[in-house]
Amino acid sequence: MTETTSSVAPPAPAAAEKLKFYGLWIGAAVVLLLLPKLFSSGGSLTTFSLIGISIIFSLSYNILLGQTGMLSFGHAVYYGLGGFLVIHAINIIGANKLPIPLPLVPLIGGLTGLFFAMLLGWVSTQRSGTAFAMISLGVAELVASSALILRTFFGGEAGISANRTKVFRLFEWSFGPQIQIYYLVAGWTLLAVIAMYALTRTPLGRMCNAVRDNPERVQFVGYDPHVVRYIAFCFAGFFAGIAGALAAINFEIANSAYLGAVQSGSVLFATYIGGVGFFIGPIVGAIFVTFLSLGLSDLTQVWQLYFGLIFIAVVVFAPGGITGLLMMHRPLLKAGTFGRVLPSYLIAFVPTLAMLIGLILATEIIVFHAVHSGDDSNIKAFGVPFDAANRYLWAMSAILLIGGYFVARRTWTMVGHAWDEATSGAREKGAVA
Amino acid sequence: MLELIVMSTLNGVLYGMLLFLMASGLTVIFSMLGVLNFAHASFYMLGAFFGFQISRWFGFWPALVIAPLLAGAIGAAVERYGLRRVHKNGHVAELLFTFGLAFAIEEVVQIIWGKSPVDFRIPPVLDFPAFTIFSTNYPAYKMFMLLVSIVIFAALLITLKKTRIGLIVQAALTHPHMVGHLGHNVGRIFMLVFGVGTALAAVAGVIAGPALVTQANMAGLLGPILFVVVVVGGLGSLPGAFVASLLIGLVQTFAVSMNGSLSGAFGPLSPDYAATWLADIWNVTIAQIAPIMPYVLLVLILIFRPMGLLGTRET
Numbered sequence: 022m023t024e025t026t027s028s029v030a031p032p033a034p035a036a037a038e039k040l041k042f043y044g045l046w047i048g049a050a051v052v053l054l055l056l057p058k059l060f061s062s063g064g065s066l067t068t069f070s071l072i073g074i075s076i077i078f079s080l081s082y083n084i085l086l087g088q089t090g091m092l093s094f095g096h097a098v099y100y101g102l103g104g105f106l107v108i109h110a111i112n113i114i115g116a117n118k119l120p121i122p123l124p125l126v127p128l129i130g131g132l133t134g135l136f137f138a139m140l141l142g143w144v145s146t147q148r149s150g151t152a153f154a155m156i157s158l159g160v161a162e163l164v165a166s167s168a169l170i171l172r173t174f175f176g177g178e179a180g181i182s183a184n185r186t187k188v189f190r191l192f193e194w195s196f197g198p199q200i201q202i203y204y205l206v207a208g209w210t211l212l213a214v215i216a217m218y219a220l221t222r223t224p225l226g227r228m229c230n231a232v233r234d235n236p237e238r239v240q241f242v243g244y245d246p247h248v249v250r251y252i253a254f255c256f257a258g259f260f261a262g263i264a265g266a267l268a269a270i271n272f273e274i275a276n277s278a279y280l281g282a283v284q285s286g287s288v289l290f291a292t293y294i295g296g297v298g299f300f301i302g303p304i305v306g307a308i309f310v311t312f313l314s315l316g317l318s319d320l321t322q323v324w325q326l327y328f329g330l331i332f333i334a335v336v337v338f339a340p341g342g343i344t345g346l347l348m349m350h351r352p353l354l355k356a357g358t359f360g361r362v363l364p365s366y367l368i369a370f371v372p373t374l375a376m377l378i379g380l381i382l383a384t385e386i387i388v389f390h391a392v393h394s395g396d397d398s399n400i401k402a403f404g405v406p407f408d409a410a411n412r413y414l415w416a417m418s419a420i421l422l423i424g425g426y427f428v429a430r431r432t433w434t435m436v437g438h439a440w441d442e443a444t445s446g447a448r449e450k451g452a453v454a
Numbered sequence: 455m456l457e458l459i460v461m462s463t464l465n466g467v468l469y470g471m472l473l474f475l476m477a478s479g480l481t482v483i484f485s486m487l488g489v490l491n492f493a494h495a496s497f498y499m500l501g502a503f504f505g506f507q508i509s510r511w512f513g514f515w516p517a518l519v520i521a522p523l524l525a526g527a528i529g530a531a532v533e534r535y536g537l538r539r540v541h542k543n544g545h546v547a548e549l550l551f552t553f554g555l556a557f558a559i560e561e562v563v564q565i566i567w568g569k570s571p572v573d574f575r576i577p578p579v580l581d582f583p584a585f586t587i588f589s590t591n592y593p594a595y596k597m598f599m600l601l602v603s604i605v606i607f608a609a610l611l612i613t614l615k616k617t618r619i620g621l622i623v624q625a626a627l628t629h630p631h632m633v634g635h636l637g638h639n640v641g642r643i644f645m646l647v648f649g650v651g652t653a654l655a656a657v658a659g660v661i662a663g664p665a666l667v668t669q670a671n672m673a674g675l676l677g678p679i680l681f682v683v684v685v686v687g688g689l690g691s692l693p694g695a696f697v698a699s700l701l702i703g704l705v706q707t708f709a710v711s712m713n714g715s716l717s718g719a720f721g722p723l724s725p726d727y728a729a730t731w732l733a734d735i736w737n738v739t740i741a742q743i744a745p746i747m748p749y750v751l752l753v754l755i756l757i758f759r760p761m762g763l764l765g766t767r768e769t
Contacts, residue, residue: 167746332557336540388565
């Protein structure tokens with residue numbers, strides 16, 4: 022009993038804790054302010070804007086997947102509808118000279134997302150798990166196909182566009198240059214991240230976790246899991262709408278791809294690769310996936326295949342995502358036993374890398390012969406030029422792949438042993454619960 | 455009018471049977487493994503492309519046998535080396551694994567066969583009109599498709615009802631844990647069911663390939679409809695999947711052949727509204743909204759009968 026009462030009313034955090042907590046947010050704000058000073062080229066500003074949008078979108082998705090345990094295949098619906106409404110709103114504001122400045126416009130997108138989540142969510146959230154996943158997919162297809170039929174509103178295949186500089190100006194900000202858009206996105210990202218973090222600390226956020234872990238128990242306690250799921254769904258729709266609005270402002274266009282399955286899939290990829298178990302996971306995922314998709318597409322033609330393979334690898338080998346992998350090491354670092362696993366990591370790294378290089382080489386050679394057979398066989402992938410017709414290279418990729426696999430498998434066992442040792446060492450010191 | 459009804463019924467039943475070929479595998483896999491195979495439509499696509507490639511090398515008939523076997527073997531391998539590993543991480547991880555797999559398969563198919571449709575032709579033996587009704591020729595190949603799906607349907611029914619393995623599968627549909635407790639090698643049955651299920655989808659792919667378009671986006675187009683079928687029929691219900699397949703097949707085929715619209719029924723919209731979004735709704739024909747019919751049906755079913763037409767389980 023004493024345990025429960027003490028956890029109901031936690032002691033007020035110490036001053037140092039508070040400082041650390043608020044310091045983190047202030048630090049994030051400072052970093053966001055200073056980023057354009059360090060990387061001032063137009064390309065990097067665009068990248069940062071995309072990352073900011075992706076962070077909001079992924080975090081909103083994690084309200085569903087990570088916090089409430091609902092796997093949605095149609096989250097882009099609320100993102101896309103937010104984007105479309107914002108484009109229309111910008112056009113209306115511009116035409117009628119309404120006194121609404123651009124920084125407030127994303128709110129319109131958010132409210133749109135909220136509205137449609139309220140409308141479509143009640144039916145969708147009746148069940149969770151696989152049924153919810155299928156329903157979200159069906160609803161997404163319904164909306165995406167309808168968007169192609171309602172041409173006047175959604176603009177058909179081409180989409181609709183707007184001019185963001187025509188909106189009512191506050192302090193003479195025209196929002197023409199990318200730097201101003203960056204600050205707009207950064208400001209909204211910080212606001213949305215703080216809001217979504219706060220949401221996880223509310224009783225509602227806790228009930229969402231309870232619904233995820235044990236819906237039956239939640240019913241016994243006297244809550245309706247359906248209602249909790251519905252509210253979480255509405256919040257997720259709201260923030261997705263904000264993300265969609267920012268994307269629409271950034272590109273000054275909205276088209277049916279915003280609503281589509283690809284967009285829903287990519288937010289799922291980003292969130293899951295980042296890690297759904299921690300609040301910071303989707304942020305890491307959004308940054309990683311945005312860089313990956315921008316970077317890989319320059320390096321190789323078949324980047325989407327690698328992307329899919331990375332996702333499958335994360336699902337199979339690291340269900341906690343990148344953050345989950347990193348956070349696993351925290352107790353070891355605390356107990357000081359991390360040194361015991363580190364050597365095995367370094368040993369395992371070499372054959373694993375060899376195996377991956379073999380895999381990439383084999384893939385690139387096969388792709389070359391499947392797609393461009395007959396062209397010049399001197400190709401370039403990941404910045405490395407090589408001759409795809411060279412038989413020695415074929416043999417080398419096979420040796421790297423197969424030999425690497427067999428050696429790597431042994432080293433993985435070593436890592437496993439070292440890991441067990443380090444964990445039990447940490448447990449002795451009381452760092453692992 | 456009668457012509458339209460007869461032709462649409464024929465085509466609708468055909469489409470429905472094709473859907474059922476895939477939905478049956480999906481349903482049995484879902485009931486036994488508890489995982490909805492997101493990549494099921496990808497195996498349909500693999501079947502079509504394997505069929506195309508093999509019929510180029512050896513002809514259509516070997517392709518009809520080899521392509522499903524090949525796809526089924528891949529399916530079994532996916533279960534054995536992929537899904538079984540992910541199983542310990544829960545259903546969401548399993549679903550995500552098949553989602554990633556569907557993505558990867560689509561990419562691989564695009565790399566090998568390109569994005570544009572491949573030239574998968576009807577075998578010359580079957581390239582003649584079977585019969586003529588109301589001055590329209592009905593192609594023999596479509597009758598062949600219907601025949602194949604009915605034969606497989608019958609074989610599936612007999613296997614399920616009359617054989618030992620069918621009994622086990624049937625038992626696993628309702629009491630998956632009990633089957634394990636009775637000492638059956640559940641792992642091997644799972645692998646077999648997954649392999650057979652994906653092979654059935656591949657059969658559908660081989661026979662549908664020449665009649666429809668064999669293209670790298672065919673899985674993406676058909677996949678969602680397949681999930682609508684299993685949800686509308688009731689997750690895990692085989693008879694439900696059958697009814698829902700035929701229903702959606704008929705609904706979509708009839709919708710495509712109808713040209714009515716609101717403007718046709720109530721006269722043209724007044725010109726004042728011509729430029730607004732109301733005009734879109736007013737002028738759209740039933741044929742144009744045929745693609746969204748299954749999803750409308752899904753939403754209606756979810757509102758009025760959330761467990762599906764013949765579903766009993768609240769999953």
